[in-house]
Amino acid sequence: MERSKVMMVVVVAAVAFALVVMVPQADATRYIVGVNMGWTTNVNYTIWAQGKHFYNGDWLFFVYDRNQMNVLEVNKTDYESCNSDHPLHNWTTGAGRDVVPLNVTRHYYFISGKGFCYGGMKLAVLVENPPPPPTSSPLNEKSGSPSSIYRGRIVLPAVVAIGALWDAFVRVW
Numbered sequence: 001m002e003r004s005k006v007m008m009v010v011v012v013a014a015v016a017f018a019l020v021v022m023v024p025q026a027d028a029t030r031y032i033v034g035v036n037m038g039w040t041t042n043v044n045y046t047i048w049a050q051g052k053h054f055y056n057g058d059w060l061f062f063v064y065d066r067n068q069m070n071v072l073e074v075n076k077t078d079y080e081s082c083n084s085d086h087p088l089h090n091w092t093t094g095a096g097r098d099v100v101p102l103n104v105t106r107h108y109y110f111i112s113g114k115g116f117c118y119g120g121m122k123l124a125v126l127v128e129n130p131p132p133p134p135t136s137s138p139l140n141e142k143s144g145s146p147s148s149i150y151r152g153r154i155v156l157p158a159v160v161a162i163g164a165l166w167d168a169f170v171r172v173w
Contacts, residue, residue: 028057029055029058033045034063040069042120043121045123055128056128056130057130059099061100068116071112073087073100073109074086074109084113105129110123111123
């Protein structure tokens with residue numbers, strides 16, 4: 001029984017420590033290609049992609065009629081000519097719900113074979129590295145002291161973690 005109490009305190013301490021040192025990071029974006037129209041004919045995917053920034057780590061989610069269409073990754077020449085004879089990758093899983101990871105910084109070219117590319121089912125995206133995080137501006141006299149800046153980043157989470165540990169100790173003993 002005593003061992004389980006110690007183990008619980010260790011787990012609570014580990015969780016509290018993790019909360020204190022956690023650094024927020026940008027999440028990848030999952031784009032539903034064509035949004036409510038999905039991957040279908042008579043949609044201008046060039047216009048759909050305009051203004052979007054595709055970053056390394058993002059995902060494209062293709063939703064389409066699985067009985068008729070597919071998702072093929074091709075080179076630029078085959079994209080421009082709607083040639084589906086030699087795809088670089090066939091992302092079609094058969095469910096009509098295909099997810100493509102954009103995990104390399106480069107141009108990606110997608111088409112649907114079976115003649116649907118000629119009806120507009122083609123998408124080209126440029127995948128870039130994410131922009132660097134914003135840098136902090138130097139402190140000036142009006143912006144506050146370094147201690148006031150760090151108070152919210154270190155002291156407050158530490159106080160919460162210590163409070164959680166204290167609560168765990170009180171409950172166990």
